Amino acid sequence: xxxxxxxxxxxxxxxxxxxxxxxxxxxxxxxxxxxxxxxxxxxxxxxxxxxxxxxxxxxxxxxxxxxxxxxxxxxxxxxxxxxxxxxxxxxxxxxxxxxxxxxxxxxxxxxxxxxxxxxxxxxxxxxxxxxxxxxxxxxxxxxxxxxxxxxxxxxxxxxxxxxxxxxxxxxxxxxxxxxxxxxxxxxxxxxxxxxxxxxxxxxxxxxxxxxxxxxxxxxxxxxxxxxxxxxxxxxxxxxxxxxxxxxxxxxxxxxxxxxxxxxxxxxxxxxxxxxxxxxxxxxxxxxxxxxxxxxxxxxxxxxxxxxxxxxxxxxxxxxxxxxxxxxxxxxxxxxxxxxxxxxxxxxxxxxxxxxxxxxxxxxxxxxxxxxxxxxxxxxxxxxxxxxxxxxxxxxxxxxxxxxxxxxxxxxxxxxxxxx
Amino acid sequence: xxxxxxxxxxxxxxxxxxxxxxxxxxxxxxxxxxxxxxxxxxxxxxxxxxxxxxxxxxxxxxxxxxxxxxxxxxxxxxxxxxxxxxxxxxxxxxxxxxxxxxxxxxxxxxxxxxxxxxxxxxxxxxxxxxxxxxxxxxxxxxxxxxxxxxxxxxxxxxxxxxxxxxxxxxxxxxxxxxxxxxxxxxxxxxxxxxxxxxxxxxxxxxxxxxxxxxxxxxxxxxxxxxxxxxxxxxxxxxxxxxxx
Numbered sequence: 001x002x003x004x005x006x007x008x009x010x011x012x013x014x015x016x017x018x019x020x021x022x023x024x025x026x027x028x029x030x031x032x033x034x035x036x037x038x039x040x041x042x043x044x045x046x047x048x049x050x051x052x053x054x055x056x057x058x059x060x061x062x063x064x065x066x067x068x069x070x071x072x073x074x075x076x077x078x079x080x081x082x083x084x085x086x087x088x089x090x091x092x093x094x095x096x097x098x099x100x101x102x103x104x105x106x107x108x109x110x111x112x113x114x115x116x117x118x119x120x121x122x123x124x125x126x127x128x129x130x131x132x133x134x135x136x137x138x139x140x141x142x143x144x145x146x147x148x149x150x151x152x153x154x155x156x157x158x159x160x161x162x163x164x165x166x167x168x169x170x171x172x173x174x175x176x177x178x179x180x181x182x183x184x185x186x187x188x189x190x191x192x193x194x195x196x197x198x199x200x201x202x203x204x205x206x207x208x209x210x211x212x213x214x215x216x217x218x219x220x221x222x223x224x225x226x227x228x229x230x231x232x233x234x235x236x237x238x239x240x241x242x243x244x245x246x247x248x249x250x251x252x253x254x255x256x257x258x259x260x261x262x263x264x265x266x267x268x269x270x271x272x273x274x275x276x277x278x279x280x281x282x283x284x285x286x287x288x289x290x291x292x293x294x295x296x297x298x299x300x301x302x303x304x305x306x307x308x309x310x311x312x313x314x315x316x317x318x319x320x321x322x323x324x325x326x327x328x329x330x331x332x333x334x335x336x337x338x339x340x341x342x343x344x345x346x347x348x349x350x351x352x353x354x355x356x357x358x359x360x361x362x363x364x365x366x367x368x369x370x371x372x373x374x375x376x377x378x379x380x381x382x383x384x385x386x387x388x389x390x391x392x393x394x395x396x397x398x399x400x401x402x403x404x405x406x407x408x409x410x411x412x413x414x415x416x417x418x419x
Numbered sequence: 420x421x422x423x424x425x426x427x428x429x430x431x432x433x434x435x436x437x438x439x440x441x442x443x444x445x446x447x448x449x450x451x452x453x454x455x456x457x458x459x460x461x462x463x464x465x466x467x468x469x470x471x472x473x474x475x476x477x478x479x480x481x482x483x484x485x486x487x488x489x490x491x492x493x494x495x496x497x498x499x500x501x502x503x504x505x506x507x508x509x510x511x512x513x514x515x516x517x518x519x520x521x522x523x524x525x526x527x528x529x530x531x532x533x534x535x536x537x538x539x540x541x542x543x544x545x546x547x548x549x550x551x552x553x554x555x556x557x558x559x560x561x562x563x564x565x566x567x568x569x570x571x572x573x574x575x576x577x578x579x580x581x582x583x584x585x586x587x588x589x590x591x592x593x594x595x596x597x598x599x600x601x602x603x604x605x606x607x608x609x610x611x612x613x614x615x616x617x618x619x620x621x622x623x624x625x626x627x628x629x630x631x632x633x634x635x636x637x638x639x640x641x642x643x644x645x646x647x648x649x650x651x652x653x654x655x656x657x658x659x660x661x662x663x
């Protein structure tokens with residue numbers, strides 16, 4: 001076993017360049033796997049956001065747009081659903097439950113969502129998990145609000161605090177519903193979904209704070225106080241969207257069709273899973289681009305490795321002539337160099353994978369908190385193993401390039417030791 | 420000129436006749452050796468002025484390259500009839516080679532350097548382990564070459580003087596008793612006193628192993644210590660062409 005040992009010692013002799021090469025490969029592997037983890041993590045996060053809802057109903061629009069604004073609080077609704085349409089759909093025999101969603105106001109950049117108390121029992125996330133209260137209870141009074149975990153943490157709110165809702169959804173708003181402040185009645189437990197970043201109030205409250213408004217601005221001289229509004233009949237004129245649960249899933253397509261063809265108002269009904277699939281199709285291109293970039297970074301690292309092995313060839317011609325003189329075949333020298341490249345790549349891949357898992361363990365809580373992205377720490381998937389195996393193989397094959405050159409050099413040098 | 424007579428009582432270790440070889444490529448160089456023979460246990464000094472084709476002669480002798488014409492036999496084996504890997508194995512089993520300098524793998528230990536050829540030559544390995552282990556044989560050779568095995572074996576070769584390195588190289592060439600020792604100016608990096616001492620030790624060990632020795636040098640005054648002196652330019656003609 002002298003030859004492998006000498007090869008290892010030769011490598012140790014070049015420890016600095018070798019370890020830098022390994023580090024470059026490790027970082028590139030870390031990037032490649034990291035992109036994959038974030039990609040699957042983001043998909044999982046999105047897919048986990050809504051569960052148990054059979055249909056989402058909104059004004060006529062694209063499926064992705066409706067899904068984004070109703071569930072993910074991304075973008076805005078083009079139009080509303082009238083209360084009449086909402087009531088018609090709610091009365092249909094296939095419908096088991098219906099929860100309205102009314103958007104359009106905000107609180108310090110967090111969206112305000114008007115809904116019914118059913119929301120807290122009907123809305124499900126991550127494989128049918130229900131919302132839970134970390135503190136307090138659902139809203140019972142007109143001006144009660146239930147805030148998500150991130151809202152409570154970011155703004156330091158506790159049950160009983162008073163908050164003022166702003167009109168519009170920007171983080172800085174000049175028009176506030178100052179005359180009708182809310183009181184925090186409950187704080188939801190962390191879910192890892194947009195619910196964490198939402199302020200929930202009752203549908204009537206949304207109506208109440210806009211009762212003296214017209215066309216998006218307060219009507220001058222017509223202010224109605226919070227006490228006065230309690231006495232009024234606060235039936236909403238419209239909602240933004242509605243989440244639907246059906247008695248039988250078999251009726252999903254039939255009801256979807258019926259809503260899409262609803263005569264009195266242009267409406268859209270979407271199946272959340274199908275809309276998500278459509279969304280993946282849209283972001284798939286970006287994901288592919290990201291994967292290609294990481295693959296190119298890995299290729300660059302392997303190129304660096306080949307360069308390193310190539311540049312050491314000249315100073316190793318002596319080593320090769322000595323090996324040839326004691327009877328090593330040119331094929332042995334070829335194998336030695338290709339193995340060296342393969343071992344460097346393997347070391348890089350192992351180190352990169354280890355670094356990624358270390359980084360995941362370290363940063364997972366932070367990423368979860370800051371980006372709401374829950375990255376699961378699983379052993380590498382079959383696909384990832386395949387990727388890692390391919391990189392090692394590519395490194396070995398790339399090593400054949402300097403190895404072939406060494407082979408030719410050792411044939412040409414023969415017994416002459418060049419230094 | 421010595422004439423090779425293959426039918427004599429002991430066969431020649433090396434016998435060449437009518438050998439022609441040409442390097443291809445930009446540094447085209449051709450060498451023609453009419454006749455050369457080395458008898459068993461003979462010690463020959465080969466005087467090769469620079470440019471006479473010394474490296475080519477050694478490459479042919481050691482089977483790195485094969486002649487395009489003529490006959491080249493080592494220990495009765497026609498080198499041209501062996502495959503390239505067959506020649507590598509043949510070299511491993513039957514040749515001990517000492518270079519001018521930089522003989523050793525600098526990062527390896529002395530012991531690993533001495534034992535290196537045995538990884539490629541199972542018969543030599545068997546011969547080397549006859550009196551005990553291959554390690555004890557390496558120690559014996561190092562000691563006979565004037566190195567204290569206990570002191571040097573674990574050392575990295577980078578810590579040795581040039582003279583010590585050449586003695587380790589000699590031990591590597593001699594281990595497992597190959598039939599032919601080829602030394603390419605092994606003493607050129609040594610001063611005169613060390614040269615003599617090195618040759619004394621080398622000769623004693625070559626004789627003890629019953630091997631033959633071809634040593635290449637440009638120092639003719641070393642010739643009196645050898646059985647025979649051969650001038651390369653007298654047995655061979657070389658031609659160097661400028662790049663075409």
